Amino acid sequence: MTNTKTDETTIVLRNDNGPVATVILNAPRSRNALSGAMMTALHAVLDDIAADTSIRSVILAANGPVFCAGHDLKEMNSISACDGHAALFAQCSALMMRIVTLPQPVIARVHAMATAAGCQLVASCDLAVAGKAAKFATPGVNIGLFCSTPMVALSRNIARKHAMRMLLTGDAIDADTAWQMGLVSDVATDDDLIIATDDLATRIAERSAMTVKLGKEAFYRQLEMPLSGAYDYASGVMTNNMQKHDAREGIGAFVEKRHPDWRHE
Template sequence: MTQRDETSQAILLRDDRQGVTTLTLNRPQQFNALSEAMLEALQMQLDLLAKDDSVRCVVLAASGRAFCAGHDLREMRATPEIGYYQDLFRRCSRVMQSLQALPVPVIARVHGIATAAGCQLVGSCDLAVASHAARFAVSGINVGLFCATPSVALTRNVPLKRAFEMLVTGKFIDAQTASDWGLVNQAVEEDELDAAVAALAAQIVAKSPAAIRHGKAMVYRQKQMGLADAYDYAADVMARNIMEDDAMEGISAFLEKRPPKWAPPV
C-alpha cells in the first residue's frame, strides 16, 4: 500500500516480511523531504499498522542518498500563512507521536543525512541504526528558523547541552557521535547496515509479542511520571504481563530448557 503524489510515483513504499514491516521514504530527488503528501502517507500507514496484529516490528528506511532532509522548504515557502504553518507542524508532530504510540518497536535505518525534521524522525523512533556515512543536524537555524519541534525529540534522546549546541549552531554530527550521545543505538559500516537492522528486528520478533506490547507502552508512559507513580504503574503492568499465557509459557520453557512457543497477538 502506498500514497501517490501528482507524478504517480510511490512516495512511500511498504514491504511486509515475516512480521517485519519496512516503510521506505521514496522522494530521493528531494532528499526524502517531508512534504504534505509524505506526511499524509506516513500517517495513513502508521494508522494501519497500529491495528495490524501481524506486525511485530517496523523499520523506517529511505531511498537515495539521504535519509530525510526535513520539511519541504520549497512547499512551505509557497504558503506564507500562520494557519497553514500551524497545521503543518501539528500534522508532523502527530506523525512523530504515532511512531511512539505504535504497539511494536520502530527501528530507523539511517544511511545518509538526517536533518531538521529528519533528525526528529530518527529521535522519534524507538531504536536507530546508522551507517558511518550518516550525518545528523537540526539546521533550521541556518535559514533563520529555530528547530522547535525537532528539539522535542532531540532533547529526549541527547543530553540537553549537546542538543542545545546542535540547535543553535546547526552543525552536523557524525554517526559515531550520534551513537555516543544516544541519538542512535549503533553505527556500522555502510555495507553492514542492512544486516545490523535485520539482526535487531529478528531479536525483537523472536520475543513474546505480548511482552513487547506491554513494555513499549509502559516505557514511554512511566517516563512522564514521578518515581513513586512510575514504580506503582510498572508493578501493575508487570503483574498483568505475568498473568498472560506467554509469560507462563516462557517461564516453563526456561525451567524445562526448551525454546518458548509464543501465542500470536490478539
C-alpha cells in the first residue's frame, strides 16, 4: 500500500522511498488525535508494512503544528458506556504493541508537541528523532484522567522518578531533556530533522533485514526476563542467528574486507 495524497481525507499516509516507508499522521485539524478511526487506519498501514518484505525500516511522522495530541477527548467524552472506553483503550494498546512487534524498526520523527497517548506513541517506537522545537508531556493528571496507558511505554523508556514527575505534574519537557532522559534517541535542528531521520532509517535499512528482525524481537523479549533467563534466551537467539546465511556472509565479508551481499535470510 502506497499513498501519496496530501489532503485530509486520508488520515494516515504512506510514502515509500526504496526500503524506507514513511507513515504520516494526517489529521492536523484534530491535532492528529488518536481517535478510533485514526488508530484503525494506522494499525492497517502497519499491518501492510509488516507483510512487505521490501520495507526494512519505518519512519512515523505527522503533518500539521502538533505531532500527536493523544486521545480524541471529544470522542472519549461522547462515549457513555464503560465497555466503549474499555474498547478504545484496548485498541490503543493493540496499536502500540503492533509497533513493538513490527518486524521493521520504527523511528518516530517528532517535530512538535507529543502529549499523552501521543507521547506514548513516541515511547513505543524503537527510536525517536526530535526536532529542537519538539515537546513531550503526559498531562492527563491536569484533567482528572491519569495517563495510565501512556505510563506503560513511558516507564519502559526512562527512569522511574523522571516518569513519575512527568505523570504527576503534567509538565512538558523539551527535546534536549527528552534525550537526556532517554525518551528520544536523537535530537536534530528543526531544519535538519527530516534529513537526520531519513539518514538514520536508511542506515538501518542497509543492514540484513533478517538480522534486524531477529534482534528487535529478542531485545523486547529479554527485557522482561530475569538476568539468567535473559542470557539463556539470548544465547539461543545468537546460536540460531549464526546458522543463517547473512551471519556467515557478514562475518566472511568483514574478514575479507568487502561489502556483504545480504540475502536477508
